[in-house]
Amino acid sequence: MGESDASAEWVRVGERIRVAREAAKLSVRELARRVEVSSSHVSQVERGLASFSVRALYNVVSVLGISMDSLFEDVPSVAGSPAASTAADPAPPTPDGPLDDGGIVLRRAARPTIALTGGTRWERLTPKPEVNAEFIEVVYPPNPQAVPPPKDYIRHSSREYGIVVQGSLTVQVGFDQTVLHAGDSIAFDSHIPHRFWNATAEEVRAIWFIRDDPRGGGESNHAHD
């Protein structure tokens, strides 16, 4: 699956080790001595030519006083490596076929987008507006200082389904609040007051499906920001 692309992954880990080592003003040999491996091996690992065992890696973070996670950084996402997978895709043109013209398929670059205040974007995922439904990707911009969520709760009659594709989204439904990480999903009746916001320094992306109640509720007062 996703990152088994070990080599590429190790290059980055190695680079981070080197940065940390230099910040600590240790020579390759000195680090090697403390980690209890050979200096040649340290050199190779830092340049992505080899990899550390878990034991060695554990010693490295101990000696350098850094966190294990900081070496990997782009931890779990749906794809194992979020930006990687998206970026990896050279986006081959995929010539428009009948499906594209038939109102079936919508290319990523062609999504109708609405920009909300605060930088949040709604991107429609359906070629044409749907009746009694919204299928959208919402992009929540970074919110460095843990900015307080918008004041206004939202209520409308329908049911909502969402999955966080990238980043961590803070959600509040009713009186309860939690943080959804990449891959976590949610489903709830939207007549319960709810709000979502991004309290991290990373952009958050989520896929939402909002299903309007076939009978009754006409309210369409969403505000996923």
Added chain:
Amino acid sequence: MGESDASAEWVRVGERIRVAREAAKLSVRELARRVEVSSSHVSQVERGLASFSVRALYNVVSVLGISMDSLFEDVPSVAGSPAASTAADPAPPTPDGPLDDGGIVLRRAARPTIALTGGTRWERLTPKPEVNAEFIEVVYPPNPQAVPPPKDYIRHSSREYGIVVQGSLTVQVGFDQTVLHAGDSIAFDSHIPHRFWNATAEEVRAIWFIRDDPRGGGESNHAHD
């Protein structure tokens, strides 16, 4: 540092993995499948009889949605270098809150999964089964040799919405065929014969919402493979 006493250290790491796995309600075999190692190896690691490679360990924390550091825990917070504090809070465990218990939120690691023939997996994204709807993530395994798609077209009455999150998925709806790349989305009435398959060497992931027609169609004969 200290711990060069590898074995003793691994016992604890293994125990923590087991705890996390059980919390996620995954079987040894299921975790093994997702981490891409053998179940026997998982079993051995959890009991301290063997150890994971860094690659495997990385997959474990991704799959279980836990932080790397949480597996080692007694890291060096005071280990001389204040640099440690920098990378402090990568992935707060997000302790289960009321939302998790309330049937609202579903953590990634806790998704109910059905394995279809051919290696395709359906992962339900809703904490409980929905009425007249499916919100799922479908994982299509690599299909190195451009294997011909399954023979049977699918027909049922409802409407389907999908977005490709990773990889490239070949779709055929009616007589038209195209390839969806990451970010491309699709929406169509599912009474039109359709089929999807992965003709690439990379795993494909897609989010689907299948909306059963409130009136009429009872057919539930999907086959996203």
Added chain:
DNA sequence: CTACTCGTTCACTACCAGTGGACACAGAGA
């Protein structure tokens, strides 16, 4: 010039991460 340290290169190997097949046990049908 020598003498030392720096990071690097490379051929080599021992070890262990990971496998596959088997096992015993527990439930659920039939």
Added chain:
DNA sequence: TCTCTGTGTCCACTGGTAGTGAACGAGTAG
């Protein structure tokens, strides 16, 4: 009862790779 299917575990085996050690060229001091 006997048969499945799923659980976790056991164990003999192997391939890859983590790790070694000796040598290299470049820098810098004395």
